[in-house]
Amino acid sequence: MGAEVRQAKRIGLLYDGRASTFCPGCEHGLLLKLIARALEELGVADRAVMVGTVGCSSLGYLLFDSDFVQAPHGRAPAVMAGIKLVEPDAVVFAIQGDGDALSIGLQELLYAADRGIPMTIFMYNNMTFGMTGGQMAPTTIPGMRTTTTPRGRDVKLSGSPIDACRLLSAIDGPAYLRRAILAPRPLRVKGKIFYSAREALEAYRIVLNAFRAQLKGGFSFVEFVGTCNVNWRMGIDESKAFVHEVGAKYFPPGLCRDIYGLEGGGKV
Amino acid sequence: MTAELLRGAEAIGLAALMSGVEAYFGYPITPSSEIMEFMASEQGDPRFPRYRAFVQASSEVEAVSMLMGAGAAGHLAMTATSGPGLSLMAEGISHAYVAEIPFLIVDVNRGGPGLGTTEPEQSDYLFVTRSLGHGGSRAIVLAPEGVGEAMELVNRGFRLAFEYRIPVVILTDAIVVHMRETVDVPELRPVLDGVPPWAVRGKRGRGTRNALTTGFLDSRELKEFKEGLERKWRRISEREAYYECHMCDDAEVIYVAFGISARVAAEAVRELRGRGTPAGLFRPITLAPFPSGALARLRGRGIRFVVMEMNEGQMYRDVREALGPDEDVESIPMMGGIVTRSEVS
Numbered sequence: 001m002g003a004e005v006r007q008a009k010r011i012g013l014l015y016d017g018r019a020s021t022f023c024p025g026c027e028h029g030l031l032l033k034l035i036a037r038a039l040e041e042l043g044v045a046d047r048a049v050m051v052g053t054v055g056c057s058s059l060g061y062l063l064f065d066s067d068f069v070q071a072p073h074g075r076a077p078a079v080m081a082g083i084k085l086v087e088p089d090a091v092v093f094a095i096q097g098d099g100d101a102l103s104i105g106l107q108e109l110l111y112a113a114d115r116g117i118p119m120t121i122f123m124y125n126n127m128t129f130g131m132t133g134g135q136m137a138p139t140t141i142p143g144m145r146t147t148t149t150p151r152g153r154d155v156k157l158s159g160s161p162i163d164a165c166r167l168l169s170a171i172d173g174p175a176y177l178r179r180a181i182l183a184p185r186p187l188r189v190k191g192k193i194f195y196s197a198r199e200a201l202e203a204y205r206i207v208l209n210a211f212r213a214q215l216k217g218g219f220s221f222v223e224f225v226g227t228c229n230v231n232w233r234m235g236i237d238e239s240k241a242f243v244h245e246v247g248a249k250y251f252p253p254g255l256c257r258d259i260y261g262l263e264g265g266g267k268v
Numbered sequence: 269m270t271a272e273l274l275r276g277a278e279a280i281g282l283a284a285l286m287s288g289v290e291a292y293f294g295y296p297i298t299p300s301s302e303i304m305e306f307m308a309s310e311q312g313d314p315r316f317p318r319y320r321a322f323v324q325a326s327s328e329v330e331a332v333s334m335l336m337g338a339g340a341a342g343h344l345a346m347t348a349t350s351g352p353g354l355s356l357m358a359e360g361i362s363h364a365y366v367a368e369i370p371f372l373i374v375d376v377n378r379g380g381p382g383l384g385t386t387e388p389e390q391s392d393y394l395f396v397t398r399s400l401g402h403g404g405s406r407a408i409v410l411a412p413e414g415v416g417e418a419m420e421l422v423n424r425g426f427r428l429a430f431e432y433r434i435p436v437v438i439l440t441d442a443i444v445v446h447m448r449e450t451v452d453v454p455e456l457r458p459v460l461d462g463v464p465p466w467a468v469r470g471k472r473g474r475g476t477r478n479a480l481t482t483g484f485l486d487s488r489e490l491k492e493f494k495e496g497l498e499r500k501w502r503r504i505s506e507r508e509a510y511y512e513c514h515m516c517d518d519a520e521v522i523y524v525a526f527g528i529s530a531r532v533a534a535e536a537v538r539e540l541r542g543r544g545t546p547a548g549l550f551r552p553i554t555l556a557p558f559p560s561g562a563l564a565r566l567r568g569r570g571i572r573f574v575v576m577e578m579n580e581g582q583m584y585r586d587v588r589e590a591l592g593p594d595e596d597v598e599s600i601p602m603m604g605g606i607v608t609r610s611e612v613s
Contacts, residue, residue, distance in 0.1 A: 021485075045471075046470055046471050046472050046473065047469075047470035047472065048470055048471075049341075049468055049469065049470055051337075052481065052483075058483065061479065061481070065477055066470070066471065066477060067468045067469060067470050067471055067477050067478045067479070068468065068477060068478070068479040068480065068481070069336070069337070069340040069367065069369075069468045069479075069480040069481075070363070070367060070480065070481045070482045070483060071333060071336065071363075072333065072336075072359050072360060072363045072482075075329065075330070075333035075336075075359075075360070078325070078329075078330045078331075078333030078334050078336075078337065079333050079334070079336050079337040079340070080337060081323070081334055081337060082291070082293065082333065082334035082335060082336060082337020082338040082339075082340075082341070082345065083337040083338065083340065083341045083468070083469070084337075085291060085320075085321035085323070085334075085337075085338065086290050086291055086320070086321055086337075086338045086341050086343040086345070087341045087343075087469045087470075089469075089470070090341070090469050090470050091470065107326055107327060107329075107330065108326075108329075108330050108333065110326075111325070111326040111330060115323070
């Protein structure tokens with residue numbers, strides 16, 4: 001007999017029991033769970049369309065039971081625009097990696113944002129190309145070693161990390177721009193490591209806001225800073241600590257735009 | 269039918285609107301921009317309430333990706349471009365081919381390769397008919413000989429795109445798109461009534477999701493999927509290869525030409541007939557699938573075939589393959605966007 005196949009059962013928009021293809025310690029699974037829950041809480045799960053990207057996030061569709069179409073690398077925002085313009089009732093979203101959104105797909109992201117077409121993009125920033133094996137990404141922080149920057153990212157040669165929220169803040173189109181840290185902060189209590197629940201709870205609130213912005217007719221973009229412990233060659237706890245201690249300096253959490261006052265009307 | 273004096277660009281746009289096109293996404297490029305400008309001007313035309321989305325994209329890459337989105341959602345979407353733009357669109361066409369997403373691209377062939385000239389050529393022939401995009405992707409390719417037929421082929425193109433769920437290319441050139449002809453405007457009906465069952469627009473009560481994917485985690489899965497695509501292509505080849513055979517019955521000389529070259533060849537046929545030489549014209553209307561079977565039926569009659577095309581002899585290979593090694597087949601290539609009758613006679 002071959003390997004035991006567990007019968008996947010569906011819980012809302014997520015398949016439970018289907019083997020996840022994400023590496024242990026990665027926050028992609030958490031993000032999918034938050035998105036599924038938010039779509040259900042908002043009562044729009046039946047109108048949800050996930051647009052597939054290229055990178056680790058592309059594996060999400062195996063776990064997610066909404067309508068789905070795969071985009072070429074970097075082109076998800078354009079595919080989403082195509083859907084949204086002919087199916088305005090659809091709730092369209094994508095999880096892009098930092099390479100997909102800011103390297104090969106920067107133009108598509110920028111123009112979808114500029115036109116303010118209602119859609120929701122979650123960018124999972126793990127500072128590397130995860131799926132292809134840990135090469136430099138536009139978000140790789142200076143000095144960070146990757147397979148294509150074996151001596152560390154040299155800003156003179158390879159540039160500095162691109163700040164997506166600041167970049168998109170320069171144009172008028174977006175309705176909701178936000179950055180947050182998705183990786184839970186490891187807390188040491190009596191010699192043991194516990195993960196803080198705060199990041200996931202805040203991320204959930206942000207995911208809800210991002211979809212609310214689309215439902216109000218706006219373009220929403222959220223950058224979630226997460227880990228890639230495998231390609232960073234770190235332990236899981238170490239990678240999560242790294243995001244909070246080092247990553248946050250380059251990618252500080254915060255609200256960049258909120259035209260509908262979803263976060264209480266505070267202007268940033 | 270009503271007779272109207274129409275410019276090619278306008279006729280193509282009008283045919284798309286009559287067929288029920290809902291979205292136009294494009295990027296300006298000579299000599300195709302007139303189609304885009306016409307579609308921009310038609311926004312809000314009360315005669316065509318289905319037409320609701322026009323976007324000037326930031327590149328052909330973005331435009332074709334938008335076509336993927338609208339096509340995946342089960343709506344008629346189109347663009348027009350020319351060689352350099354079509355090269356960029358090859359990415360989206362490859363994805364759309366395997367995801368089985370329908371849309372229509374009008375390629376207004378200019379001189380190439382590279383930037384080439386903005387004069388008419390037919391040099392995208394091999395690119396569009398062989399493998400438009402990486403990994404063995406294909407498109408159905410239709411080539412109108414003039415403004416009137418362009419209208420019919422736009423409608424047929426959308427029908428084929430949705431019937432077979434495949435990208436369709438109308439291969440034409442600056443002559444057809446820019447010239448004005450008196451056209452019996454055909455009564456074209458909208459291609460779709462309702463949303464196709466495979467459309468990606470949210471489950472909306474459906475028990476199972478619709479998922480159009482282009483990536484496969486398992487080699488056997490891709491193998492089986494591609495075998496299915498090949499069966500589909502064979503079905504298309506058997507049923508949808510169109511051509512015209514004009515005065516072929518008694519012909520001793522048969523020109524083989526498509527698009528605007530066929531118009532020139534038809535003139536040569538008239539001239540030769542006037543001088544007492546029985547000449548005919550075989551005109552492929554679909555370039556992919558190529559009407560090889562119909563052409564092969566002309567074998568063994570001692571006919572001299574003359575392949576006339578505005579490129580370096582690209583279709584000649586298909587004609588030779590269809591006719592086999594024993595037939596007399598001559599190639600008249602015309603490059604650089606120059607069409608002259610003297611070269612024919």
